[in-house]
Amino acid sequence: MQRNALRQFLLIVFLAAQLAFPLVYKRLEAHAKAAVAVDPSTVLARYGFRFQESAKEAGIDFKHTAANLDPKLQHIMPQVASMGAAVSIVDFDRDGWPDIYVVNSGEGSKNALYRNLGNGTFRDVAAEVGLADVNLPGTGVSTGAVWGDYDNDGYEDVLIYKWGKPELFHNDGGKHFTRVTEQAGLPPWANANTAIWFDYDGDGKLDLFLGGYYSEDVDLWHLKNTRMMPESFEYARNGGRKYLFHNLGGGRFEEVSARMGIDSRRWALAAVAADLRGTGYPDLFVANDYGVSEVYFNEGGKHFREAGKETGIGAAPKSGMNASVGDVLNQGRFGIYVSNISEEGVLVQGNNLWMPRAGTSGANTQYDNMATAMGVDMGGWSFGAQFGDLNNDGFLDLYAVNGNVSLDRNRSYWYDYSKVAGGNSAIISDAANWPPLDGRSLSGYQQKRVWINDGAGQFKEVAQLVGVTDVYDGRSIALADLGNRGVLDAVVANERGPLLLYRNTVSPENRWIEFDLEGRASNRSAIGAQVKITWNGQQQVQEVSGGSGFCAQNQRRLHFGLGKTTGIDRVEIRWPSGKTQTISAPELNHIHKVVEPS
Amino acid sequence: MSTGLATAVVPKPRSALGRFFSAENRYLSPLFITLILLVGNLSFGLLESFSRTLLAIGTALALEVVLGRWFWGRIPNLASAYITGISVGILLRSPEYWPYALCSAIAITSKYAIRVRGRHIWNPSNFAICAMLVVAPEFVAALSIQWGNTVWPMVVIWVLGAFIVFRVQRFHITATYVGAFVALALLRTAITGHPFLAEVAPITGPMYQLFIFFMITDPKTTVTPKWAQCLVAGLVAVAELILRLAHVVNAPFFALTIVGPAAMLAEMWRSSWQTKTQR
Numbered sequence: 001m002q003r004n005a006l007r008q009f010l011l012i013v014f015l016a017a018q019l020a021f022p023l024v025y026k027r028l029e030a031h032a033k034a035a036v037a038v039d040p041s042t043v044l045a046r047y048g049f050r051f052q053e054s055a056k057e058a059g060i061d062f063k064h065t066a067a068n069l070d071p072k073l074q075h076i077m078p079q080v081a082s083m084g085a086a087v088s089i090v091d092f093d094r095d096g097w098p099d100i101y102v103v104n105s106g107e108g109s110k111n112a113l114y115r116n117l118g119n120g121t122f123r124d125v126a127a128e129v130g131l132a133d134v135n136l137p138g139t140g141v142s143t144g145a146v147w148g149d150y151d152n153d154g155y156e157d158v159l160i161y162k163w164g165k166p167e168l169f170h171n172d173g174g175k176h177f178t179r180v181t182e183q184a185g186l187p188p189w190a191n192a193n194t195a196i197w198f199d200y201d202g203d204g205k206l207d208l209f210l211g212g213y214y215s216e217d218v219d220l221w222h223l224k225n226t227r228m229m230p231e232s233f234e235y236a237r238n239g240g241r242k243y244l245f246h247n248l249g250g251g252r253f254e255e256v257s258a259r260m261g262i263d264s265r266r267w268a269l270a271a272v273a274a275d276l277r278g279t280g281y282p283d284l285f286v287a288n289d290y291g292v293s294e295v296y297f298n299e300g301g302k303h304f305r306e307a308g309k310e311t312g313i314g315a316a317p318k319s320g321m322n323a324s325v326g327d328v329l330n331q332g333r334f335g336i337y338v339s340n341i342s343e344e345g346v347l348v349q350g351n352n353l354w355m356p357r358a359g360t361s362g363a364n365t366q367y368d369n370m371a372t373a374m375g376v377d378m379g380g381w382s383f384g385a386q387f388g389d390l391n392n393d394g395f396l397d398l399y400a401v402n403g404n405v406s407l408d409r410n411r412s413y414w415y416d417y418s419k420v421a422g423g424n425s426a427i428i429s430d431a432a433n434w435p436p437l438d439g440r441s442l443s444g445y446q447q448k449r450v451w452i453n454d455g456a457g458q459f460k461e462v463a464q465l466v467g468v469t470d471v472y473d474g475r476s477i478a479l480a481d482l483g484n485r486g487v488l489d490a491v492v493a494n495e496r497g498p499l500l501l502y503r504n505t506v507s508p509e510n511r512w513i514e515f516d517l518e519g520r521a522s523n524r525s526a527i528g529a530q531v532k533i534t535w536n537g538q539q540q541v542q543e544v545s546g547g548s549g550f551c552a553q554n555q556r557r558l559h560f561g562l563g564k565t566t567g568i569d570r571v572e573i574r575w576p577s578g579k580t581q582t583i584s585a586p587e588l589n590h591i592h593k594v595v596e597p598s
Numbered sequence: 599m600s601t602g603l604a605t606a607v608v609p610k611p612r613s614a615l616g617r618f619f620s621a622e623n624r625y626l627s628p629l630f631i632t633l634i635l636l637v638g639n640l641s642f643g644l645l646e647s648f649s650r651t652l653l654a655i656g657t658a659l660a661l662e663v664v665l666g667r668w669f670w671g672r673i674p675n676l677a678s679a680y681i682t683g684i685s686v687g688i689l690l691r692s693p694e695y696w697p698y699a700l701c702s703a704i705a706i707t708s709k710y711a712i713r714v715r716g717r718h719i720w721n722p723s724n725f726a727i728c729a730m731l732v733v734a735p736e737f738v739a740a741l742s743i744q745w746g747n748t749v750w751p752m753v754v755i756w757v758l759g760a761f762i763v764f765r766v767q768r769f770h771i772t773a774t775y776v777g778a779f780v781a782l783a784l785l786r787t788a789i790t791g792h793p794f795l796a797e798v799a800p801i802t803g804p805m806y807q808l809f810i811f812f813m814i815t816d817p818k819t820t821v822t823p824k825w826a827q828c829l830v831a832g833l834v835a836v837a838e839l840i841l842r843l844a845h846v847v848n849a850p851f852f853a854l855t856i857v858g859p860a861a862m863l864a865e866m867w868r869s870s871w872q873t874k875t876q877r
Contacts, residue, residue: 007669011711018704022734232748316645345735346847350693372693378736415845416792422806423799425748433799435792 043465044507047452048391051467051490051502059121060114062499065106067141067163070223075436078405079413080220081105083193083213083269084163085475085493086144086551090156091116092129093174098480098555100491101131102499103142103160107221109135111142111160112499116482130177131158131169140164140189140220144476144551148197148206150247152524161192161210163220170251184245184253190216191240194323197546198273198282199523199576200260201301205247206523206546211268211286212240226431230267233421233428234317236290239267244304261304266291270323272548274334275530277362280578282528287320287338293352297363312357312367318349324548326387326396328355328374329457330540332532336367339382339400339550343443346414350377351385351400375459376400376451381443384550388479388488392510392561394538395453399490401474405437406444413440445471472497480555486512486589488559493552511562511588513571517544520596521577528576529596531558535568562588628680630762631812634755635688641751650698651687657702658683665710678818679706685723688808690730692738701726701738715866719859721819728855731848740848741805752807759811768815774828775810776801778835786842800850809850819858821865830861 044050055061064085066078073080084105089098097116104111110132114122126132135141140162147156155171168184169177191214197206214220215238218228230236242262245253257263266288273282281298288294292314296304308314313336322339329335333356340349353371360366371377376398379385385400405413416435420428427433448468451459463469472494479488482501490502513533517526527546532539542558562568571583575596586592639645662679666672686701705726709718712725730738763769783797790797800806814820814834820827837853846852 004669008711008713011665011669011707015704015707015711018700018707019729019733021700022730022737026734026736235748316647343739345731346739348692348737348739369693372695377693412845415842415847416796418847419842420796420799422803423795424752424802427795427799427802430795433793433795435790435796 044505047462047466048393048510049466049487049504049506051450051504053467053470053500054503055499055501057120058501058503059123060100060499060501062102062112062114062124064102064494064496064499065104065109066496067105067220068107069220072223072226073220073431075438076431076434077437078407079417079437079442080431082405082473082495083475083551084141084143085495085497086142087476087478087491087493087499088145088147088547088553089478089480089491089555090147090158090553091555092147092156092158092171094155095174097484098482098557100478100480100482100499101126101145101147101158102493103145104135105141105143105163107135107137107141109141111135111145120483129175130179131160134160134167135162140191143193144195146195146197146547146553147525147556148208148527148546149524150197150206150208151249151251152205152519154524156525159195159197159208159210161190161195163191163214164189166190166192166195166210180251183251185255186245186253187216187243187255189219190243191218191220193269193551194271194286195547196271196273197525197527198284199247199528200244200273200282200284200298200304201246202281202576202578203247203301204519204521204523204577205249206525206527207247208243208245208253209271209273209284210243210245211271212242212265213267213269213289214240215265216240227429229429229431229434230290231425231429233290234319236267237265238429239265239288239290241265242268242286261306262296264288264294264306266294269321270338270550272323272325272336273528273546274325274543275528276325276334276336276356277365279362280574285323285325285336287323289319289321290317291320292317293320293323293338311365312369313354318352320352321383322385322400322550324386325543325545326398327541328353328387328396328453330395330455330538332539332541334541334543335370337371337376337385337387337398339379339385339402341381341443342378343381343414346418351379351382353377374457375461376449379449380446382449383475384477384552386477386479386490386549386552386554388554389512389559389561390450390488390504390506391452392487392506392512392563393455394535394540394561394563394565395455396540397453398449398451398459399468399477399479400449400451401477401492401494402443402448403446403471403473404443405441406471406473407437407441408439409441409445411440413437413442417442444473447471448474468502470494470500472500476550476552478549478552478554479559481514481557481559484591486514486559486591509564511565512560513562513568513586513588514557514559514591515571515573516557516591516593517573518593518595519575519577520598521579522575522596525556526575526596527556530574531560532572532574533560533568534570534572535562535565557591625677626762627812628677628684630758631681631684631688634808635684637754638688638751645687650692650695651684653695654687654690654698654702655680655683657699658686658706661703661706665706669710682706682723682726685812686726689723689727689741690738691741694737697730697734697738700734701730704729714863717818717862717866719819719862720855721813721816721858724813724851724854724858728848728851731851740851741808752802755807755811759807763811763815766815766817768817768827770824771815771820771827771831772810774831775814775835778832779838782835782839786839789843806850809854814854819862821861826861826865830857833857833861
């Protein structure tokens with residue numbers, strides 16, 4: 001009897017130890033962070049970079065306005081109209097300085113095009129060039145913009161996608177933009193949250209993917225009824241259709257999605273195109289809210305094959321809100337980062353970092369979610385994220401923004417949200433059944449994530465330490481070397497918040513190199529061109545992108561950090577046309593302009 | 599979830615099929631839950647990965663062997679531990695691995711550590727999941743939306759679940775709880791002003807069906823008289839109402855964690871009092 005009592009006592013101690021484990025673990029983690037935070041002067045030396053928010057100093061004073069949809073949605077308006085802030089980078093006037101285009105979502109609000117004056121400041125020229133007043137009542141509101149030279153005239157044109165009528169503008173020599181929507185054959189209405197330019201068939205002309213979120217027959221300002229919400233939180237298939245516009249030349253496009261094998265009504269929030277299998281043709285990755293991600297393998301430019309399940313990517317549904325690619329381990333292959341939702345004790349999806357499985361390639365490529373193992377899984381209610389070598393150490397880092405609806409700090413909508421989200425589709429799909437938000441927050445005021453890559457498979461989160469301290473509702477992030485200094489700055493668009501410009505300061509001992517590519521036989525924007533550099537026994541590959549992240553586009557110019565190396569062995573460029581080009585021992589700390597050889 | 603449907607007393611079935619679908623078959627529950635897991639994962643991608651679930655099951659089995667041998671001097675039947683492990687694998691959500699092992703460990707350890715008059719008073723997996731939600735909310739959540747929102751998974755679970763709990767004579771518990779939940783949803787609607795469909799929504803999701811069929815009916819941690827079982831099921835619903843009004847997201851799990859042991863202790867006290875008065 002006494003012996004059993006002793007055993008039971010020991011078991012109670014054992015149980016207590018188990019219960020204490022997470023608490024001890026969290027304490028140790030917090031202690032480790034606090035220890036490094038006490039000496040901010042060592043941040044630059046320790047991490048190799050530091051950000052400083054400097055939008056105002058740079059002449060940027062932009063605040064996003066959210067959409068005000070049908071009054072039937074008034075009770076949950078901040079949640080329904082929680083997207084729209086977006087940013088993209090373009091050198092629209094070809095002066096060599098990256099400019100910033102930022103969209104707005106209030107009815108009648110103006111988008112802004114911040115021209116880079118080359119002296120650290122910017123000036124909004126959107127009205128002058130005809131890209132400001134695009135949110136007129138009745139036409140919907142902007143949710144993003146992507147740039148690509150669809151007619152190969154040397155100037156980047158822009159597609160502004162909307163919850164509403166998508167608009168295509170032709171760039172007239174960097175001085176003005178002409179609306180060419182009707183001529184292009186774009187749909188009259190698409191509640192789109194993503195679009196990308198890519199040349200899927202390698203014909204030298206940029207094609208366009210447009211991904212719908214709400215169904216295109218829904219006018220969010222004039223609802224026929226309130227049954228327009230997703231039918232499921234993780235298995236919804238009642239979202240907007242997808243469009244694939246094949247560029248016919250002459251400013252005309254043909255919609256070919258069904259013919260090419262893209263037929264999905266999942267709720268697309270992000271897309272990215274990249275040659276994931278080394279076929280020479282860009283594959284298409286779509287991150288969907290309320291469901292699994294989709295990966296469309298490009299079959300020689302003739303057809304797309306959805307391979308989500310067979311690759312492992314499409315198995316577990318989450319709330320995909322970002323799609324960005326990066327050669328995370330310098331192995332010449334792209335990982336894909338998808339952001340999701342994590343809220344303590346309620347919904348811990350964790351973000352996904354899909355890494356190609358060793359030993360698989362080509363048509364048999366398999367992916368494993370390595371986000372937890374590599375330390376980039378917990379990002380709150382995450383939205384946009386981008387890979388970039390923030391400290392020029394030779395490894396791609398990751399900057400992710402988050403925060404959904406920040407209203408009353410002390411009252412959360414999560415209980416009511418989760419109550420309905422788990423219900424039957426007839427309940428969840430009707431907005432009238434959703435309890436009123438009533439000024440409450442839903443994963444608001446969240447700290448951003450800046451993960452630096454140690455190159456050995458581990459990321460360390462340093463946002464607060466390196467100066468990323470805002471808690472706005474981050475949506476879209478774009479990286480660009482705005483000062484042509486060889487460092488990546490970050491531009492962040494926040495929902496109902498200001499556009500932030502985080503200027504980067506990087507330890508000067510780390511070298512860098514940048515490539516500004518221009519296609520000839522390939523599309524002029526060189527979207528889809530891959531650059532592989534080899535140095536010090538390692539390699540890194542990057543691809544020019546026609547849109548990535550969440551409603552974002554980085555600068556087209558490719559930026560490589562190189563660490564302390566004194567030289568690189570070679571640079572190999574594979575153009576979308578299939579041509580290859582090798583550059584030996586290029587100059588470091590230099591922006592190289594490279595034109596596709598004839 | 600239920601760890602011992604096999605212990606309920608039912609008349610001895612005659613046919614082989616009848617014996618299979620009876621309380622005498624202590625592998626019925628493990629088989630059924632395994633079936634749910636497989637169907638759920640193949641149709642909905644329910645699991646983050648099989649490896650995490652296997653880790654939860656493996657931990658539960660290993661610890662059951664070690665603690666059973668140490669505590670009782672023998673290796674107990676592992677059906678109960680298997681159900682605990684698989685329940686953790688289904689009901690816990692985390693991108694990490696360690697929470698699955700830890701949750702299973704807490705569940706099994708609690709069975710041996712927290713005993714009153716030789717009985718454990720908490721449903722092990724329910725206790726462990728609640729414990730994890732309290733001590734490690736950054737890393738875990740309970741299953742909520744991962745089984746979709748369509749009708750047919752709910753119908754499947756209702757049909758199979760109702761059949762099994764009926765066979766083991768526990769359908770009255772499920773029915774009482776469901777009735778109480780719907781009635782109290784009406785009350786919540788009156789209090790909060792939210793649509794009735796919003797208040798009743800949770801019980802229309804498949805996740806809830808696991809709770810009402812296989813967790814609140816656990817014979818090892820429920821009281822004995824039929825009327826008391828119904829009373830406890832109603833009290834769980836009432837506790838859940840209170841927690842819901844306080845905006846506790848995982849209200850049903852916590853309600854059962856609070857009411858279940860209280861009912862067990864009350865029954866023990868009542869039994870002891872009756873014994874004393876009979877003397």
